[in-house]
Each structure stands twice: as structure tokens, then as C-alpha cells.
Amino acid sequence: MIGMIIRRFFQLIFLLFGISFLVFSSMYLAPGDPASMIGGPTASESDIEAIRENLGLNEPFLTQYASYVGGLVQGDLGYSYQTRQSVSEAIAVRLPNTLKLAIASMIVAIIIGILAGLISALKHNSWLDVGSTTFALAGISIPNFWMGAVLILVFAVNLQWLPVGGMSSPWYTIEGMKELILPAITLGTGAAAMIARMTRSSMLEVIRADYVRTARAKGVKESSVIWIHTLKNAMIPVLTVIGVNFGSLLGGTIITEKVFAINGVGRLMIDAIAARDFPMVQGSVLLVATLFVLVNLIVDIVYTYVDPRIKYQ
Amino acid sequence: MGETLLEVKNIVTEFRTADGQLPAVRDVSFSLNKGETLCIVGESGCGKSITSLSVIGLLPSNGKIASGEVLYEGEAINKYSPEQMRRIRGNKISMIFQEPMTALNPVLTIGFQLREPLMLHEKLSKNEATKKGIELLKKVGIPYPEKRMNQYPHELSGGMRQRVMIAIALSCNPGLLIADEPTTALDVTIQAQILDLINDLKNDYHMGVIMVTHDMGVVAEVADRVMVMYAGKKVEEGTVEEIFNSPKHPYTIGLLNSVPNVDDPDFELEAIPGSLPSLNDEIIGCRFQDRCKFASEKCRSQEPPEFNISSSHIASCWLEEEGELRWQS
Numbered sequence: 001m002i003g004m005i006i007r008r009f010f011q012l013i014f015l016l017f018g019i020s021f022l023v024f025s026s027m028y029l030a031p032g033d034p035a036s037m038i039g040g041p042t043a044s045e046s047d048i049e050a051i052r053e054n055l056g057l058n059e060p061f062l063t064q065y066a067s068y069v070g071g072l073v074q075g076d077l078g079y080s081y082q083t084r085q086s087v088s089e090a091i092a093v094r095l096p097n098t099l100k101l102a103i104a105s106m107i108v109a110i111i112i113g114i115l116a117g118l119i120s121a122l123k124h125n126s127w128l129d130v131g132s133t134t135f136a137l138a139g140i141s142i143p144n145f146w147m148g149a150v151l152i153l154v155f156a157v158n159l160q161w162l163p164v165g166g167m168s169s170p171w172y173t174i175e176g177m178k179e180l181i182l183p184a185i186t187l188g189t190g191a192a193a194m195i196a197r198m199t200r201s202s203m204l205e206v207i208r209a210d211y212v213r214t215a216r217a218k219g220v221k222e223s224s225v226i227w228i229h230t231l232k233n234a235m236i237p238v239l240t241v242i243g244v245n246f247g248s249l250l251g252g253t254i255i256t257e258k259v260f261a262i263n264g265v266g267r268l269m270i271d272a273i274a275a276r277d278f279p280m281v282q283g284s285v286l287l288v289a290t291l292f293v294l295v296n297l298i299v300d301i302v303y304t305y306v307d308p309r310i311k312y313q
Numbered sequence: 314m315g316e317t318l319l320e321v322k323n324i325v326t327e328f329r330t331a332d333g334q335l336p337a338v339r340d341v342s343f344s345l346n347k348g349e350t351l352c353i354v355g356e357s358g359c360g361k362s363i364t365s366l367s368v369i370g371l372l373p374s375n376g377k378i379a380s381g382e383v384l385y386e387g388e389a390i391n392k393y394s395p396e397q398m399r400r401i402r403g404n405k406i407s408m409i410f411q412e413p414m415t416a417l418n419p420v421l422t423i424g425f426q427l428r429e430p431l432m433l434h435e436k437l438s439k440n441e442a443t444k445k446g447i448e449l450l451k452k453v454g455i456p457y458p459e460k461r462m463n464q465y466p467h468e469l470s471g472g473m474r475q476r477v478m479i480a481i482a483l484s485c486n487p488g489l490l491i492a493d494e495p496t497t498a499l500d501v502t503i504q505a506q507i508l509d510l511i512n513d514l515k516n517d518y519h520m521g522v523i524m525v526t527h528d529m530g531v532v533a534e535v536a537d538r539v540m541v542m543y544a545g546k547k548v549e550e551g552t553v554e555e556i557f558n559s560p561k562h563p564y565t566i567g568l569l570n571s572v573p574n575v576d577d578p579d580f581e582l583e584a585i586p587g588s589l590p591s592l593n594d595e596i597i598g599c600r601f602q603d604r605c606k607f608a609s610e611k612c613r614s615q616e617p618p619e620f621n622i623s624s625s626h627i628a629s630c631w632l633e634e635e636g637e638l639r640w641q642s
Contacts, residue, residue: 210415216371217410218430218481219403222395232420307420308465 001304004312005297012293016286020072023285024065027278034081034276055081068282077286078279080272087283091265095287097167098253098264101187102291104171104180105249105256108188109195110242116192117199117238122226124204132196139193144252148186148259155182165261187256191245198241202234209233236307243299247292318521319345319368319489324381324391326360326367328592335592336379337363339545347488350515350522352532352553354568355542358589361525364542365491367391368523369406370398385489404434407482411494413474417466423450424462427481434485449480453510472503479510486518493525508534529572533557538625541565544590544600547619551626561628563605599631607632 035052036043043051052058056067071078077087120132156164162178169176206212207230215229254266261267265284272280303310326338338360345351353361366372368383370390383391390401402408410416418426427449428442437445443462450458453476466474475495482490492511496504512535515522524535532539532553539556541549541564549562560566567585574580587604590596599605599612611631620633 210410210412211418213371214410214416214478214481215418215429216399217369217402217408219399219401219433220429221399221433228421229418233418309419309467 001312008297019289023282032276037276077283080280081277082275087279094265094268100171104184105188108184109191113192113195114199116196120200121203136193136196139189144255151182167262183256183260187252191249194245198238202237206230206234243296246295250288318347320384322382325379326363327379329375332593341547343540345521348519349537350535352524352536352539359542360545361542362493365525369408403430404485405487406489407487408491409478409482409495411497413471430484453480489521491523549628555626561633562630563607564601
């Protein structure tokens, strides 16, 4: 197990190199010149040239990449072209908000998803099942930005139950929780729908398994048949879905943070892309990739507790 | 022999399907004494498993006993509520299944699965149940039982798992053990061991055993009495000697002829031609008529009743009409 974790960390390093190269080259090839963005519309040609020289943008691609990676291995993510602020600092300030949002959304997704899937499977072919599958289909189909806008309109603007946006209070206060509710629902619904569908099909499969019949033949109470003999087995594929969905959820923070005006890494990233602020984009993408890999590592570790047949050498 | 443990009277088990109500078991009656082994024999789909599931009340959700009675020690258990039935299962009536590889829960330890019925039915504490569990594993011939308690099913071989299943089934000293093809998925050498084990335990616990099988070799090994089923109906019933030495129903004869005889070099393996009729086929007359080389006009127009050939031997075949007369005179 420890060996597996160490190996994963080495894999992560190589993965991050790969990702940094991809992001670096795509930014290099993308249209738009950071120097002229920084100089602004009034800057003269020579000013822009000076900025370019200053940022090292005139160097050949590989030299630029090498110097970036050189900083990276020393833990230096570089400085923002726009604000000259250190990228690591800029991210560190915003990371807590993004993590809060991602974790809250995942909790929403897991609770709603598993409950809906369970109800669906246990009341197979009833109106509850139909309702929950319809919810799942809607959840997958509705885009984040639309859902966020509608929720704001209904619960913040019209009913005025919850704040329109922002995230400034600590999460453990009432205010902080109120700020989290709408963004977490917006971001979590898609993942909830995926989890619900997987839970449903997995439960339906396991409930017909021979060992569930054995449990009934032993005279086990129906509640234990579901909670002990069925659920643990049915959760194995659901775990995979949770891990994979965490990735798209992190991607979803970009839009959700924008819609709810949350000062997080997602918003930082989208603003950086618009401003051609390469180091900032690089830094945030690498962070998101690292989070994704870590979450999937956690999922892999949880597997061994759920399924004794899985062992890592 | 002994007192009656189980009596099944005219049960009809139906399944609700897209094609309407389909009867899988048609008007089947049999009885079982304490300490006796009854083998239910027939080819796949003949209703033998459904008959046994009807007894223990574990029919799939779309199946139900439409009419008839299941009496266990004189009590009509088919009228019991699901909760009453649950208290009987694993306690007075136990069942072991065909596939030991999938019949144990892969994510729970052997110990957990073995303790469960003991704690539920016998109200033992966890410690007492562990002790009793270790004893049971010893009894069914599992080496290092203490170690096995903490292992998971995938760490055991198929034969070992079937022994664990037997230990679980016997944990609460049931009066009736239903074994649905318990050896079909096992190696031949292991098969004999498992059959011996079931036989020994039957004698120790003085249980009634219903063994569902399609293997005539298994029947010869363990049965006291045999019931042959075809397309949802009982076609012949008798002691094991009667069935093997003087089978009456052409289907039983066919079954026996399709078992290779290694002692006789001239023996020709004879398959029964054709296949089982579908559940929703409305057949007038005998259900075996299309595959029977003796079928007459009468077989195609009238369903044969049960004819008594001796006090213990019954066959549902028009050919035995005279046999009954002979026995009565």
C-alpha cells in the first residue's frame, strides 16, 4: 500500500511535466500577445518590444519552457505578467474558496446521488424510480451556468433567502454556509446525477446476486440485506464514478465561480486566460491536475477498505 | 420411517411475466420424513429448483405460490408473513446453493457471514458466535478454522467455500436442509467429499434433506427416495431402489439411459430426443408426449393421473394403468 502511494507520487511528477508541456505549448501557439495586453492600446511598438524582452518572450520556445521548468522544480511557479504578483501566492489566497466549493459540491453530489440511486433501485419501476431517473437525466443535461443563473434568480433575487454570490465568511458560520448552498447545488447536480445512475444500476445488479439470496436464506432482516450485504458491494463502481467526477467538478468551478462571483482558482484561471497571463494559467492548471490525481489516489486507497479482493503490491 | 417433517400438497407456483401468469410448478405434492433424503431430479427448467424455493419462501419477486399448501411440522408455512418466514429461514429450514463461488458475500469475512445466523436466531453474543462458528468450521472439515474466520471468500477454494456454506446452513440445527445442486460446480473428487459430508451431518442432526439435482450419480449416492419432475409436474416417485431397478415412466428410463455405464462395454448412451416444452405451452394430455416413443392416442388426449405401482412407488403414465391394477390385486 505504502509502495503504491510512493509510486503514485512519482507518476504524478511525470504527469505534471507532461501537463505543463501541453499547457505551455498551447499557450505559446494560441493567438494573442501577452506583451501587447500588458502594454495596453496606447503602448508604442518599442514599449511592447521592451516588455517582450523583459518577460523573455523573444527566447526560443524550448528555452522558455526550460527556464519555466527550472523554476518549477524549485517550487517557483513564476510571476504574473499582469500584476507581477507571485503565482503561488495568488493561488494560495484563492485555493481555500475553491476547495470549499469543490468539497461542498461533492458532498451534495454524494448525498443526493446515492440517496436518489438507492430509492430508484429499491423502488424499482415505481413512480419514485421514474422521478429519480428523470432528475438524473435533467441533472446531466442542464448546463451549470444556466442552473446557477436560475437558482440566483429564484432563491437570491426573488425569495431573497440566500446571498447572490461571493464567498467571504468562514464556512462554519451560518453566513458562510448560506453562501455555499447555491454554488454547491449548481456545481454538484451534474455529479449527483452521474452518481445516482451508477448507484441505481449497481444496486439492481447486486440485489440479484447469489450472495444476497444466501443472506435471505439465512433469515437476515431485509434492512441488513440492503445495508450490509448489498450496499457495500454496490458502492465499488460508484466510488470510481465519484473519483472521475471530481475532475469535471474541478473544471466546473471555473464557470460556477464566475457565475457566483467567488474569488477562487477557477475565476483566477479564466481571467488569466483572457489576459494571456501564461504563468498564472500554468500554475492553476497544474494545481487542478494535482488535486485530480490526489483525489483519485484517495479513491484507490478507499477501494481497499471497501473491497478486500483489491490489494496493491 | 420416522415422523413426517414436511408435506407439500398440490402446490402451483406461478410467475408473472410479460406473457401473463406462467405456472412453473404444476400441482406437485410430496412429503419428507425426519432423517430422510429426497432427491428431486429432472433436467434444467423442469421446476425442481422453483419447487425447493417455494418451500423455503425465496421465490423471485415475480413468483408466488398460487395454490396448495406447504406444511412444516404440520404448520402451513406458505401462509406465514414475510417476517415469520424470515425467522424460519436459516433456523428451521436452511438452504445451500449451486455456486459456492458466488453464494458467499465477497466483501464480508467468513466469520461475519457465519456469525450472522447464530446471532440472529440463537441470540448469541459475538464472542459466543465466534466460538460456535469455529466449532462448525471444524465439523465441516475446514483446517485452521480460527484463521478462516478472518478470511474473505476469495481466499478459499470452491470446495472450502461450499463447506462454509454448509456450516452456515447448519449453524442453527435446522430440521430441513434444502441443497440445490450443491456439487454441480465442484470437481468430481470434491463432489464425493461434499456429498459424504451432507450425509454424515444429516445423520448427526437427524435432518430431512431435499437434494435438487440433475445428476443420477448423486441420486444413487445420497437418496432415500426420488421424485422425478418433468415440465413442472411430478412424473414419478419412489424409493431409490425402485427408481433405479424398475423405473416406470419413460422419462425416468430416459434419464437413467443418459447416464454412462462404465461397467458395461456395450452400453450405448441414449439421449432423450427433443426438448422441454415452454412454460406457456398449453398441452392437452401428457406433457411428455412429444418426446415419448410409447405415446399413444390416449396420451395425446388425456392427462395421466398418478398410478400406484407399490405403496411407495408412483408414476404418472398411462402405461402404468395396468401396473396399478396388478398391485391392487
